[in-house]
Amino acid sequence: MTHPFFTPELRLMLEEEDADGVRAFCETLHPALVAEALAEDFSVEEVWRVLEHTHIRDQAAIFEYFPISWQVTMVEGGGKPHMARLIEAMSHDDRVALLRRLTPRVADGLLRLVDVADRRDIAELFRYAENTVGSIMTTEYAWVPTGLTIGEAIDRLRHHAPDNETIYYVYVLQESTRRLEGVVSLRDLILSQRLVSINEVMDRDLVTLNVTDDREVAAQAIARYDFLAMPVIDDSNRLVGIVTHDDVIDIVVQEATEDLQRQGAVGPITENYLEAGFLDVWWKRTFWLSMLFIAEMLTFSATAYYEESIERIMILKYFITLCIATGGNSGTQAATLVTRAMALGQISVGHWFRVLRHELLMGIAMGLVLGIIALVRCQLVPTEMLRVEGGEDLTHIQIGWVIGQAVACICLVGTLIGAMLPMVFKKLGVDPALASSPFVATFVDVTGIVLYFSIASVYL
Amino acid sequence: MTHPFFTPELRLMLEEEDADGVRAFCETLHPALVAEALAEDFSVEEVWRVLEHTHIRDQAAIFEYFPISWQVTMVEGGGKPHMARLIEAMSHDDRVALLRRLTPRVADGLLRLVDVADRRDIAELFRYAENTVGSIMTTEYAWVPTGLTIGEAIDRLRHHAPDNETIYYVYVLQESTRRLEGVVSLRDLILSQRLVSINEVMDRDLVTLNVTDDREVAAQAIARYDFLAMPVIDDSNRLVGIVTHDDVIDIVVQEATEDLQRQGAVGPITENYLEAGFLDVWWKRTFWLSMLFIAEMLTFSATAYYEESIERIMILKYFITLCIATGGNSGTQAATLVTRAMALGQISVGHWFRVLRHELLMGIAMGLVLGIIALVRCQLVPTEMLRVEGGEDLTHIQIGWVIGQAVACICLVGTLIGAMLPMVFKKLGVDPALASSPFVATFVDVTGIVLYFSIASVYL
Numbered sequence: 001m002t003h004p005f006f007t008p009e010l011r012l013m014l015e016e017e018d019a020d021g022v023r024a025f026c027e028t029l030h031p032a033l034v035a036e037a038l039a040e041d042f043s044v045e046e047v048w049r050v051l052e053h054t055h056i057r058d059q060a061a062i063f064e065y066f067p068i069s070w071q072v073t074m075v076e077g078g079g080k081p082h083m084a085r086l087i088e089a090m091s092h093d094d095r096v097a098l099l100r101r102l103t104p105r106v107a108d109g110l111l112r113l114v115d116v117a118d119r120r121d122i123a124e125l126f127r128y129a130e131n132t133v134g135s136i137m138t139t140e141y142a143w144v145p146t147g148l149t150i151g152e153a154i155d156r157l158r159h160h161a162p163d164n165e166t167i168y169y170v171y172v173l174q175e176s177t178r179r180l181e182g183v184v185s186l187r188d189l190i191l192s193q194r195l196v197s198i199n200e201v202m203d204r205d206l207v208t209l210n211v212t213d214d215r216e217v218a219a220q221a222i223a224r225y226d227f228l229a230m231p232v233i234d235d236s237n238r239l240v241g242i243v244t245h246d247d248v249i250d251i252v253v254q255e256a257t258e259d260l261q262r263q264g265a266v267g268p269i270t271e272n273y274l275e276a277g278f279l280d281v282w283w284k285r286t287f288w289l290s291m292l293f294i295a296e297m298l299t300f301s302a303t304a305y306y307e308e309s310i311e312r313i314m315i316l317k318y319f320i321t322l323c324i325a326t327g328g329n330s331g332t333q334a335a336t337l338v339t340r341a342m343a344l345g346q347i348s349v350g351h352w353f354r355v356l357r358h359e360l361l362m363g364i365a366m367g368l369v370l371g372i373i374a375l376v377r378c379q380l381v382p383t384e385m386l387r388v389e390g391g392e393d394l395t396h397i398q399i400g401w402v403i404g405q406a407v408a409c410i411c412l413v414g415t416l417i418g419a420m421l422p423m424v425f426k427k428l429g430v431d432p433a434l435a436s437s438p439f440v441a442t443f444v445d446v447t448g449i450v451l452y453f454s455i456a457s458v459y460l
Numbered sequence: 461m462t463h464p465f466f467t468p469e470l471r472l473m474l475e476e477e478d479a480d481g482v483r484a485f486c487e488t489l490h491p492a493l494v495a496e497a498l499a500e501d502f503s504v505e506e507v508w509r510v511l512e513h514t515h516i517r518d519q520a521a522i523f524e525y526f527p528i529s530w531q532v533t534m535v536e537g538g539g540k541p542h543m544a545r546l547i548e549a550m551s552h553d554d555r556v557a558l559l560r561r562l563t564p565r566v567a568d569g570l571l572r573l574v575d576v577a578d579r580r581d582i583a584e585l586f587r588y589a590e591n592t593v594g595s596i597m598t599t600e601y602a603w604v605p606t607g608l609t610i611g612e613a614i615d616r617l618r619h620h621a622p623d624n625e626t627i628y629y630v631y632v633l634q635e636s637t638r639r640l641e642g643v644v645s646l647r648d649l650i651l652s653q654r655l656v657s658i659n660e661v662m663d664r665d666l667v668t669l670n671v672t673d674d675r676e677v678a679a680q681a682i683a684r685y686d687f688l689a690m691p692v693i694d695d696s697n698r699l700v701g702i703v704t705h706d707d708v709i710d711i712v713v714q715e716a717t718e719d720l721q722r723q724g725a726v727g728p729i730t731e732n733y734l735e736a737g738f739l740d741v742w743w744k745r746t747f748w749l750s751m752l753f754i755a756e757m758l759t760f761s762a763t764a765y766y767e768e769s770i771e772r773i774m775i776l777k778y779f780i781t782l783c784i785a786t787g788g789n790s791g792t793q794a795a796t797l798v799t800r801a802m803a804l805g806q807i808s809v810g811h812w813f814r815v816l817r818h819e820l821l822m823g824i825a826m827g828l829v830l831g832i833i834a835l836v837r838c839q840l841v842p843t844e845m846l847r848v849e850g851g852e853d854l855t856h857i858q859i860g861w862v863i864g865q866a867v868a869c870i871c872l873v874g875t876l877i878g879a880m881l882p883m884v885f886k887k888l889g890v891d892p893a894l895a896s897s898p899f900v901a902t903f904v905d906v907t908g909i910v911l912y913f914s915i916a917s918v919y920l
Binding site: 028029030032154157158161162167168186187189190191205207222223224225226228245246248249250252253256257259260261263264269272273274278281282285286288289290292293294296297299300303304310311314317318319320321322324325326329330332333335336337338339340341344346347351354355358361362365366369370373374377385407411442445 | 488489490492614617618621627628646647649650651665667682683684685686688705706708709710712713716717719720721723724732733734738741742745746748749750752753754756757759760763764770771774777778779780781782784785786789790792793795796797798799800801804806807811814815818821822825826829830833834837845867871902905
């Protein structure tokens with residue numbers, strides 16, 4: 001993939017006011033590349049000067065590829081009437097995403113200058129809650145009424161000339177009600193005879209999305225069926241929009257980023273790493289670390305509770321960290337697997353019993369191995385560490401037995417908690433990805449301390 | 461999205477040997493749905509009986525949607541001649557993925573029965589290493605020679621009738637050398653006049669992939685440019701294949717799963733959670749937990765090293781877990797952010813200094829907050845815990861000062877290690893996602909113990 005640096009060349013053209021050069025630059029290269037070159041090294045004013053030289057459709061195409069935070073900055077730095085024209089030319093889903101990010105005052109001011117039809121369309125999309133299919137769909141789609149011939153349908157398409165992303169499926173609607181009757185791919189249109197009726201060619205067995213579905217449902221469905229786009233209907237089966245494949249890749253990437261970050265103990269930071277605001281990131285990171293820190297203080301209290309045992313049997317304290325870490329690791333592991341399987345639609349809350357049984361066996365099988373490793377390690381402990389205050393010294397076998405058993409139990413319990421928590425969270429309506437976060441590992445940590453000392457007190 | 465249960469109906473049709481019903485079932489529903497219904501509840505023999513009733517192209521379409529492990533089972537349970545026909549009908553990328561998973565003996569036996577042209581094509585794709593663009597591309601693409609008119613190009617397409625996934629871009633090649641000259645989208649073909657030359661309409665400014673590029677490069681490029689497919693060329697600029705959008709979604713999902721799992725302390729398990737083999741999963745999970753467990757034993761040694769301080773100043777031991785967890789959490793957090801930013805192409809190893817500076821400031825700003833929380837918490841410690849063996853008791857201020865400072869330093873150092881390790885790993889050719897795994901958290905844990913006791917020994 002070629003990716004040269006255009007900055008110096010473009011800067012020169014700007015200085016020389018070479019309008020043709022700038023236009024050629026914007027219109028020949030892929031808008032994603034132009035957007036990247038512009039957003040990195042130019043000021044808001046310079047970017048506006050570059051865009052002004054091109055057709056409004058090209059401006060919109062480039063503008064859509066700017067990161068959303070940069071789009072917001074540009075709106076604030078640009079003339080409102082110009083921005084209103086740009087919004088009219090943007091794709092319907094992208095402009096709603098932008099307007100959602102503006103302050104209500106700025107958005108209102110802008111919208112007042114926008115064409116009535118577009119304003120109505122924006123208001124329509126605005127109604128849908130974030131993270132629903134409605135919030136990511138676009139209302140630009142290719143459609144024809146039922147009963148046309150293939151030839152008539154193609155002529156209609158020629159006339160409307162929809163965008164690249166939205167032309168590949170042509171939806172067949174009942175004209176009066178906009179009820180969705182079928183779909184024809186552009187491929188089938190081209191391969192069929194012009195005189196055949198579209199009703200004969202269209203596919204009636206449609207997989208559709210509902211406008212209120214979660215956007216992850218759209219992502220899963222498109223990934224599963226390999227569609228380029230999916231129709232979105234409302235409760236009376238009317239076609240209200242489509243979700244396209246490119247939005248789905250963005251969603252998949254974004255959801256994966258959020259899951260990874262949540263698992264890595266940081267609130268979702270979807271902006272570019274180096275460009276995100278320092279204070280914002282600082283707060284998101286500090287908040288999580290502080291919450292974890294405060295939760296982890298419970299280990300202080302738990303350990304202090306067993307003070308007497310710790311003082312008496314000196315070796316116990318050296319194994320605390322190890323036991324705690326085992327619980328945290330096995331819990332995180334199980335939670336990660338279950339959370340991801342739920343996110344990919346492989347299991348649902350209804351499978352909880354199968355998951356529990358599976359993890360019970362798995363926890364026992366893993367705990368055995370860890371327990372044996374611990375038992376072996378204990379044989380290597382220096383003998384002077386086996387002293388007991390006011391009692392007989394421990395033997396290596398004794399301590400090995402206790403630690404091995406504790407480690408195995410903690411591994412099992414950590415695994416079970418880790419596997420069940422994501423499902424409990426899901427049931428309660430909380431994001432299950434939180435369950436694989438260190439926050440829950442902390443919870444398992446404290447359980448680990450309690451188990452450790454309980455088992456120790458049985459034997460010692 | 462509708463998703464009824466087809467199992468009982470289909471089983472009935474099989475029992476009644478209702479060939480027409482089975483065929484209608486397979487041909488009306490989306491192959492993904494059919495594959496799902498079949499793979500869940502039927503035996504290998506039953507699935508083969510269902511497939512036999514349909515056209516070989518439909519069989520291939522359904523077969524491609526089976527999970528790869530189920531495909532392998534089916535190959536082993538099916539007749540070889542039949543399987544050879546199926547392989548001829550499968551899409552070129554999917555069949556290579558399947559053959560890679562078979563034992564060489566089975567694959568060879570099968571290939572000998574496959575048509576010569578297909579066998580050559582398979583051998584061609586087999587040459588490319590896994591995880592390269594070559595290994596995920598398909599050699600089925602729509603192309604026309606330079607110099608045709610739009611009308612001639614459309615007629616050619618009608619004649620060849622390529623698949624849905626591969627028809628949407630038509631590549632324009634120099635016929636003798638297969639050098640890639642340009643691309644026309646199906647949209648532009650339809651919207652242009654039949655008599656215009658394709659050379660006037662085609663886009664010459666192509667974004668291409670090289671056949672040896674990493675497959676993640678393909679995923680990033682398609683996500684960035686919103687393409688339906690991208691052309692893959694070899695070093696002499698000849699078109700050798702294309703990568704399609706649906707493969708990219710699969711890659712994005714799979715890479716995210718692997719990253720999440722690695723971060724969650726488990727070797728990549730890409731099979732379905734409930735279907736993956738118990739022993740295989742057990743080994744992958746136990747291996748990681750054991751490695752972590754053994755690494756975590758270093759905390760035993762590190763703690764034992766500071767035995768004397770621990771015995772003398774009794775409060776120190778109660779804060780060990782807290783300090784260790786802080787290091788682990790802040791390290792994991794920074795590593796997650798940096799790893800994900802690298803995976804999304806936002807930063808590269810060359811940015812290490814900017815990242816270091818950024819994380820230095822961030823680490824200080826976060827450490828201050830945690831340090832203050834620790835300082836406050838220390839004021840609430842019961843006075844009898846402040847005893848020092850053979851010395852003067854500590855004051856609350858003293859212990860607060862020590863713990864606060866230790867927590868702040870550990871947070872800073874954890875953050876820096878966490879941010880730098882993914883870049884070091886990348887530089888060394890190791891997968892940077894390993895750096896956000898608990899394995900590295902363990903490393904930070906030990907550093908935390910050392911820092912904690914070093915700071916304590918300065919003041920106490």
